[in-house]
Amino acid sequence: MIRHVINVRDFSPEDLNSLFQRTTKLKSAYKNRKDWVSTQGQLLTGQILVSLFYEPSTRTRLSFESAMNLLGGRVIGTENAREFSSVVKGETLEDSIRIIGAYGDVIILRHYEVGAAARAASVSAVPIVNAGDGDGEHPTQALLDLYTIREALPRRRDLTVAFVGDLKNGRTVHSLAHLFGQTASCELATVSHINFIGPESFQIPEAVTGYLKKFGVSFEVHVSLTPEVLTTSDIIYMTRPQLERSKSEKDRERAVESLIDGKLYTLTPKLADCLKKSAIIMHPFPRNKELPEELDVLPQARYFEQAGNGLYVRMALLLDLLEK
Ligand code: CP
Numbered sequence: 001m002i003r004h005v006i007n008v009r010d011f012s013p014e015d016l017n018s019l020f021q022r023t024t025k026l027k028s029a030y031k032n033r034k035d036w037v038s039t040q041g042q043l044l045t046g047q048i049l050v051s052l053f054y055e056p057s058t059r060t061r062l063s064f065e066s067a068m069n070l071l072g073g074r075v076i077g078t079e080n081a082r083e084f085s086s087v088v089k090g091e092t093l094e095d096s097i098r099i100i101g102a103y104g105d106v107i108i109l110r111h112y113e114v115g116a117a118a119r120a121a122s123v124s125a126v127p128i129v130n131a132g133d134g135d136g137e138h139p140t141q142a143l144l145d146l147y148t149i150r151e152a153l154p155r156r157r158d159l160t161v162a163f164v165g166d167l168k169n170g171r172t173v174h175s176l177a178h179l180f181g182q183t184a185s186c187e188l189a190t191v192s193h194i195n196f197i198g199p200e201s202f203q204i205p206e207a208v209t210g211y212l213k214k215f216g217v218s219f220e221v222h223v224s225l226t227p228e229v230l231t232t233s234d235i236i237y238m239t240r241p242q243l244e245r246s247k248s249e250k251d252r253e254r255a256v257e258s259l260i261d262g263k264l265y266t267l268t269p270k271l272a273d274c275l276k277k278s279a280i281i282m283h284p285f286p287r288n289k290e291l292p293e294e295l296d297v298l299p300q301a302r303y304f305e306q307a308g309n310g311l312y313v314r315m316a317l318l319l320d321l322l323e324k
Contacts, residue, residue, distance in 0.1 A: 003321055004121040005129045007137045008179045013186040015320075020147055020188075022316040023309070030070070030312065040315075044073035047322055050104035051077030052085075052096070053131070054111045059285060060131045060140065063310040064108045067318055070311075076104060082112075094123045101125035105322055109133075127321045135169040135245050141284050142175035144313040146183070148306040149190050149235060152280045160232055162195040164225055165239035165265045165290055166255070167204040172284040173239060177208050181215040194219040195229050198265060199258040224264040227274040236281045236300075238267055240288040266290045275300050282306050 004010065011019070029040055049068040051061050057079075065075045078084045085096060093111070097120045100107055107124065109117055110131040117130030132138040153159060161180070163173050180191045194212065196204045196219060203221060212219055222229055230236065241259035246252035259265055267281065272295055275281070283291050283303040295301055 002121075002124065002127055004117075004124070004127050005139055005317065005321075006117045006121055007130065008139045008142050008175050009182060010139070011143075011182075013183065013188055016143075016146075016183065016188055019143065019313070019316050019320060020150065022319065023147055023312045026315045027309075027312040030315075036070075040071060042072040043319060044068065044071040044322055047073040047106075048104040049073055049075050049077075049318070050100050050107045051075060051079070051131075052081050052100065052107055052109050053077070053079050054081045054087075054109075054116075055132065056080075057110055057131070059307050059310055060110065060138075061108070063307075064129075064131070064140075064314050064318075067311055067315040071315060071318060073105075073318075073322075077108075093120060097124050097128070106318065129317070129321070132171055134171070135174075135242065136171055137175045137178075138171040138284075139175050140310075140314060140317065141172045142179045143317070144310045145172070145176050145237075145282065145284070145306065146179055146188070146190065147313050148282065148302060148309050149280070150188070151309070152302055152305075153190070153234065153278070156234070157189045157192065159191045159234040160193040160195065161191050161235040161237060162197055162225075162229055162233040163204070163237045163239070164197045164267070166202045166242045166259055167196055167198045167239070168202040169242035169245040170239040170284075173204065173237070174208055176237070177204065178211055181212045181217050184215040184217050191217065191235070193217070195222055195233060196220070197222045197225050197229060199223060201254070201258060225267065225271060227271060230271060230274045230279075231276065234276065234279050236267065236275065236279060238281065238283045238287070238291045240283075240286060240290060260289070263289075266292070267295060268292065269294050272298060272300070 114134040114136035121128040280302040
């Protein structure tokens with residue numbers, strides 16, 4: 001049976017454990033580099049990764065492509081499939097996937113519609129990896145986020161996380177919150193309480209909070225980022241306003257007014273002074289003004305390591321999917 005990665009629920013605790021162990025080994029081996037080319041560097045020789053991106057990306061596409069190259073495979077693809085693939089001539093996503101499956105061994109798909117990855121998987125002859133589907137999910141980001149948390153705060157099970165910003169449209173938040181729920185009662189448990197901080201009209205969807213309730217993860221909803229919330233949080237997960245999800249100019253204006261004007265969802269240097277010394281600041285990136293560059297020098301800033309871990313987690317995932 002073909003294994004697809006559509007959402008984080010596709011991973012059992014055993015899958016996650018083995019993925020993270022493999023990630024750690026790959027990270028250490030890559031940092032040493034000594035025998036890389038003759039060992040890990042040949043594991044996927046002869047295989048092809050297709051990157052099919054209908055939306056822009058810096059980290060996800062390039063880290064997947066780098067991972068495949070480093071493992072000895074090759075990469076083909078289009079970084080702007082909405083303009084440069086035959087979708088312009090009326091081809092359906094399903095037909096594109098049926099055809100591309102004959103040219104590559106795995107398809108990394110980013111699409112602007114929720115459910116696109118699941119639709120692609122339903123007709124694909126090769127594994128589909130959801131690299132973000134509209135305001136739905138971004139499972140591989142959640143995997144690297146959880147890996148980063150466990151690396152930065154090892155053996156903690158009682159952490160409080162604050163998700164800040166556009167929680168309605170932020171697919172990385174949806175996937176990571178789901179992952180906190182699904183790992184709540186296994187040895188990978190890290191978080192016992194979640195603060196969702198955002199304007200009412202951009203709050204976390206009920207589908208996500210319903211899932212957390214099912215797994216007994218407690219949560220609270222807040223309308224602004226305050227020192228009180230920050231002093232009790234171990235992980236501050238900032239997100240940008242997803243203005244590209246606005247359906248009209250009026251919607252966009254409303255989003256700017258709620259999420260940007262007033263700076264209620266900006267981690268200012270003054271607010272950052274309230275953080276615990278042991279806390280970590282994360283952001284899936286790209287960042288806008290909600291995470292000022294002045295914070296980059298803080299010991300709590302982990303977002304560059306977080307993005308860096310994407311390479312190793314995605315290497316481990318490609319091996320899980322493709323190693324013969
Ligand atoms: N975090 C993330 O998905 O970044 P990109 O949009 O640059 O891939």
